[in-house]
Amino acid sequence: MEVKERIGQLRSELDRHNYNYYVLNAPEISDQEFDRMMRELQDLEAAHPEYDDPDSPTKRVGSDLNQEFVQVPHRYPMLSLANTYNKQEVADFYERVRGGLEGEPFEICCEMKYDGLSISLTYEQGRLVRAVTRGDGVQGDDVTENVKTIRCIPLRLRQGTGYPGVFEIRGEILMPWTSFEALNREREEREEPLFANPRNAASGTLKSKNSSVVASRKLDAYLYYLLGDEVPFDGHYENLQAARGWGFKISEGMRKVTTLQEIYDFIDYWDVERKNLPVATDGIVLKVNSQRQQRALGYTAKSPRWAIAYKFQAERARTRLDAVTFQVGRTGAVTPVANMEPVQLAGTVVRRATLHNADVMAQLDLHVGDMVYVEKGGEIIPKIVGVDKDARGPQTGPKVEFITHCPECGAPLVRYEGEAAWYCPNDTACPPQIKGRIEHFISRKAMDIDSLGPETVDEYYRRGLIRDVADLYDIRVEQINGDDGGREKSAQKIVRSIADSIRVPFERVVFALGIRFVGEIAAKALARHFKTMDALAHATLDEMLRINGIGTVIAESVIRYFQDEANCGLVRRLREKGVRMELTEEEMSGHSDKLAGQSIVVSGVFSLHSRDEYKALIERHGGKNVGSISSKTSFVLAGANMGPAKLEKATKLGIPILSEEDFLKRIE
Numbered sequence: 001m002e003v004k005e006r007i008g009q010l011r012s013e014l015d016r017h018n019y020n021y022y023v024l025n026a027p028e029i030s031d032q033e034f035d036r037m038m039r040e041l042q043d044l045e046a047a048h049p050e051y052d053d054p055d056s057p058t059k060r061v062g063s064d065l066n067q068e069f070v071q072v073p074h075r076y077p078m079l080s081l082a083n084t085y086n087k088q089e090v091a092d093f094y095e096r097v098r099g100g101l102e103g104e105p106f107e108i109c110c111e112m113k114y115d116g117l118s119i120s121l122t123y124e125q126g127r128l129v130r131a132v133t134r135g136d137g138v139q140g141d142d143v144t145e146n147v148k149t150i151r152c153i154p155l156r157l158r159q160g161t162g163y164p165g166v167f168e169i170r171g172e173i174l175m176p177w178t179s180f181e182a183l184n185r186e187r188e189e190r191e192e193p194l195f196a197n198p199r200n201a202a203s204g205t206l207k208s209k210n211s212s213v214v215a216s217r218k219l220d221a222y223l224y225y226l227l228g229d230e231v232p233f234d235g236h237y238e239n240l241q242a243a244r245g246w247g248f249k250i251s252e253g254m255r256k257v258t259t260l261q262e263i264y265d266f267i268d269y270w271d272v273e274r275k276n277l278p279v280a281t282d283g284i285v286l287k288v289n290s291q292r293q294q295r296a297l298g299y300t301a302k303s304p305r306w307a308i309a310y311k312f313q314a315e316r317a318r319t320r321l322d323a324v325t326f327q328v329g330r331t332g333a334v335t336p337v338a339n340m341e342p343v344q345l346a347g348t349v350v351r352r353a354t355l356h357n358a359d360v361m362a363q364l365d366l367h368v369g370d371m372v373y374v375e376k377g378g379e380i381i382p383k384i385v386g387v388d389k390d391a392r393g394p395q396t397g398p399k400v401e402f403i404t405h406c407p408e409c410g411a412p413l414v415r416y417e418g419e420a421a422w423y424c425p426n427d428t429a430c431p432p433q434i435k436g437r438i439e440h441f442i443s444r445k446a447m448d449i450d451s452l453g454p455e456t457v458d459e460y461y462r463r464g465l466i467r468d469v470a471d472l473y474d475i476r477v478e479q480i481n482g483d484d485g486g487r488e489k490s491a492q493k494i495v496r497s498i499a500d501s502i503r504v505p506f507e508r509v510v511f512a513l514g515i516r517f518v519g520e521i522a523a524k525a526l527a528r529h530f531k532t533m534d535a536l537a538h539a540t541l542d543e544m545l546r547i548n549g550i551g552t553v554i555a556e557s558v559i560r561y562f563q564d565e566a567n568c569g570l571v572r573r574l575r576e577k578g579v580r581m582e583l584t585e586e587e588m589s590g591h592s593d594k595l596a597g598q599s600i601v602v603s604g605v606f607s608l609h610s611r612d613e614y615k616a617l618i619e620r621h622g623g624k625n626v627g628s629i630s631s632k633t634s635f636v637l638a639g640a641n642m643g644p645a646k647l648e649k650a651t652k653l654g655i656p657i658l659s660e661e662d663f664l665k666r667i668e
């Protein structure tokens with residue numbers, strides 16, 4: 001077979017298997033087979049750049065190059081839907097439709113209201129040519145490169161399925177709950193602000209200028225509206241069923257009904273069942289099915305008269321606000337926290353809710369003693385959504401004001417440009433900041449001094465034994481063995497584990513310093529690139545920006561850290577204590593025997609390194625790459641699309657499955 005033909009064949013086969021996996025959730029082949037085909041295609045494309053195709057399934061990994069988004073007008077404006085919050089309003093809508101259609105029979109299509117961000121996709125001759133965000137409804141951002149990395153969105157439609165030459169399809173881009181939770185866990189470790197809900201996370205991701213970031217975040221998409229001059233049917237429902245056949249992911253939960261009771265039944269069913277869905281939903285959408293009837297009903301300035309959204313009630317409770325306290329973190333950021341009379345909400349007792357920052361707090365206009373509403377909607381952390389102002393009376397206390405001085409050390413608070421938080425700038429003497437930095441330094445992923453905990457740190461700090469992390473190495477047994485010397489054993493253990501920590505690898509020392517925004521992964525990347533603390537301390541912005549995963553925020557923070565003489569002094573003292581300030585010979589050559597004697601299967605698509613890099617890493621650490629899972633396999637290094645067949649085999653044989661992160665940790 002001609003190379004060109006084989007490339008075409010592989011592309012269409014891989015497209016079909018992607019569809020089976022990501023859209024239908026029903027793979028037909030093992031991932032091994034999938035991987036083999038993908039590799040063959042990658043090799044052929046590398047050898048034959050003349051057959052390059054931007055829609056090739058090998059291109060779904062995105063690019064590191066910064067892109068600028070261009071504003072594009074929508075062919076049909078992207079309107080929003082009128083919202084309703086109770087069944088009476090749904091009944092009113094139903095009656096308005098009946099009246100508007102002058103007694104003609106009509107069908108209503110009931111569907112989920114997905115809580116993500118809306119996207120408009122344009123296809124021409126079966127190819128995705130443009131993906132545009134809603135923007136202001138009239139024009140939006142062209143995010144085509146980012147959208148192309150979302151595996152369930154077809155780049156090319158399935159041949160011979162009868163799609164129109166040109167059409168637009170709209171839908172919702174979502175971040176599944178599991179990806180959202182994993183992303184927030186990572187951000188927490190890096191002390192980056194958390195995403196409040198999957199919608200914000202999906203939207204932040206889709207607007208990333210770096211499409212490889214989008215590829216790594218595992219977004220999903222459901223399509224719910226087909227537009228164009230040549231759509232096949234008059235019925236909206238029928239059009240979407242057809243679109244499913246062309247390759248789009250269309251909700252299986254859509255129903256066509258005629259009576260109000262059937263609409264209520266649909267609402268009641270999904271109000272409960274939606275909790276089992278992998279993505280966030282916030283209501284139901286009701287649409288008049290016939291496009292002819294839709295045209296007859298028309299539009300208001302903002303929304304169609306033929307459709308309406310019914311929003312689910314978020315789980316909400318009412319309770320009393322006792323006080324607002326202010327917490328100072330290790331970075332000095334001050335967070336207001338509402339302390340409330342305990343109340344039952346969505347299965348847990350809620351006592352505290354974050355108020356995020358001064359702006360959020362001011363907007364709520366809280367008074368001590370107010371009755372407040374607490375919600376746990378799409379959010380994980382409960383939040384105060386409003387105040388029952390009618391319940392205010394003479395017993396209500398004063399308005400809660402944001403503090404002007406640090407509650408811990410009294411320093412006047414400052415606000416940095418572009419940041420919502422107020423900070424205590426007294427980082428050298430403010431106790432929670434100092435203790436927070438020490439706690440971070442000793443934590444498991446940093447210096448791993450596990451004989452110490454927050455209480456001991458607090459005690460040593462109060463006794464004046466430690467004022468910074470370098471002081472830890474001066475602690476002597478007789479200072480901490482108790483008044484009567486009775487804690488000798490545990491004191492020895494503590495001193496020993498502090499002394500042992502000087503063997504912790506350099507990259508963890510970089511993380512342990514607690515440089516703002518430098519999480520575990522960034523620390524690793526910086527350590528591996530610069531190899532010594534001196535080189536890192538003198539790194540320029542440009543040098544750092546060239547490293548994969550290091551952006552301006554991190555790079556500027558590193559520069560700021562080493563510009564501060566106090567920090568340089570601290571690093572100098574740590575060096576004197578013997579803490580590692582560079583990679584070891586072994587780490588520099590990247591060789592070890594950490595995987596000696598192990599047989600490892602690499603499967604799936606990866607985001608941190610390429611498959612070949614992983615294979616090379618395995619060899620460099622003494623492991624052996626093997627092709628298929630057997631009882632002799634030590635573990636599977638699994639990327640994004642390890643399919644059920646392989647998973648089942650590994651599970652049946654009891655073989656551990658490691659994620660990229662787990663694997664990198666193992667060989668770190």
Ligand code: IVH
Pocket residue numbers: 079080081082111112113114115116117118119134171172224225285304307309
């Ligand atoms: S149809 C003219 N269907 O809700 C009708 N929208 O407030 C256009 N949404 O911007 C929208 N699920 O982002 C439609 N099944 C669904 C939906 C849905 C979620 C979102 C969409 C839209 C907003 C409307």
